[in-house]
Amino acid sequence: MPLTADCPPWDDGSVDTTTFAATADFPHTALVGVTGPDASLAVQGDSHSVMPLASVTKPLTAWGALIAIERGLVDLDGPAGPSGATVLNLLDHTSGLPFEGDQPQRAPGERRIYSNVGFDALGAHVAEAVGMTFPEWMASEVTGPLGMSETDATGRPSAGARASIGDLLIFAREVLRPTLIPVELRNLALDVSQPGLRGVVPGYGSFDDNQWGLGFEVRGTKHPHWMGDSLPAQTAGHFGALGSFLFIDRSRDLAAAFLSGVPFGDDHKRIWPALTDEIVTRYGD
Template sequence: MESLQSLESIENWPVPTAAAAVVRADGGLAGSHGPVDHRFPLASVTKPLAAYAALVAYEEGAIELDEPAGPEGSTVRHLLAHTSGLAFDEHRAMAAAGDRRLYSNAGFEVLGDHIAKATGIPFAEYLHQAVFEPLGMKSTTLEGSPAKDGVSTVADLVRFAAELQAPRLLDPRTVAEAVSVVHPGRKGVLPGYGHQSPNDWGLGFEIRDGKSPHWTGSASSPRTFGHFGQSGTFLWVDPDARVACVALTDRAFGPWAVEAWPAFTDGVLAELTRSR
């Protein structure tokens, strides 16, 4: 395995503990740095994992993406795409389904309950059976809300990042739909970065497009997708660069991350380009 020197820059981040890794589209590990087996709270990086379980439930026939779920007029697709109208952290509707991009933890909690009812399996257990176990993510657990209470390691999330690039658990066409814009043109707030117009999302995955400011780098392609968490964590996949990156820390997201993460991403992409 080659070593990426750009990953070593996490040592300069003002955090107690950090680990990062890069995985190529063929599943090969391009490099890692830090304690990759240390378990970190994921915060909202939990959402892509929960979304993937929802897509497994869809392919198994337990749910349909366009069946009712959540507030009146909302569907599973709306919940995944943050267009259900539900408030951020409250189970109350603030807009009609499909009208606005309202980033919602409550929406993912409703989604988890909906899947548990449809499958007869508690959502945390379903997520384990559908995603963690088949991908060998032995150190990953959901310890509460499917919106924000996952705990994992860089080593485990690299497995998930590889899956996103070369799906084995899902039909690649399902993943392609999940990382394409759903309900295009919707404005909204990207937490930590303010209003974005448009604020594009797929099914549980944020899509970079032309957003500015953004937590990925200036060199990241518009098709880059992923998620970051308020616990100082992120996972992105750049399909054009054919690479994915995971970074986990134990310091809450803040100005330090706004400054450090884009430069880190640009450094990783630049080094990978030089090495080809």
């Protein structure tokens, strides 16, 4: 019998309820989940505990925008945000908008400037196009259809959602095997958009080729980085300022999520590369 939202894979007795060695000396709650394309593979901690996603909200917001694009309600190349910018520029952090604030720092397409306000502008643009608030759109077209009952996407489109590890793994499976958008549009989101642009990854520094897709960071060859060295360059994901991450490794049909609910800091930077490598070693074959 297929697993459903009423019979989640982490409750059917088949999932590995495990402890990851990399988190042994992490001084905070460490909720970790690993999934393949069809079912969860491992969960550490309470899979139903809801925590803030911080900027891991952005991939969810991007999915909502991509659904609107697929339905012809939003044009990827249509104007949005500051003068001269497009929906694409908002999605791949090339609109010129700063991290916070409303004054552009660059012309669109010149630099990769990681922007919360850009994603908030994206949410507002989608809401206007679809004729409902962005939280209503997300509930109607993303979290509802996917059965993400432990997700609250009523906060800022850039960083305001809350969810459980269980729900993040549901979303990860959607990214691995999309049902709400065509696989070609999924690939556009996870592949590098406008390569060769310099930019900063918050907490990790400036890179000459700061690779991003549409709502997802692409690992590339960045070093240092929150993903371990065993993750291939095309791995896509996101981390958040409240100690959260999500990564999608299409080469292994593997995804994983992490929630801690505490501000990102040295402890996260210390354990995340080892943890992501451990996940790949244990579940990536």
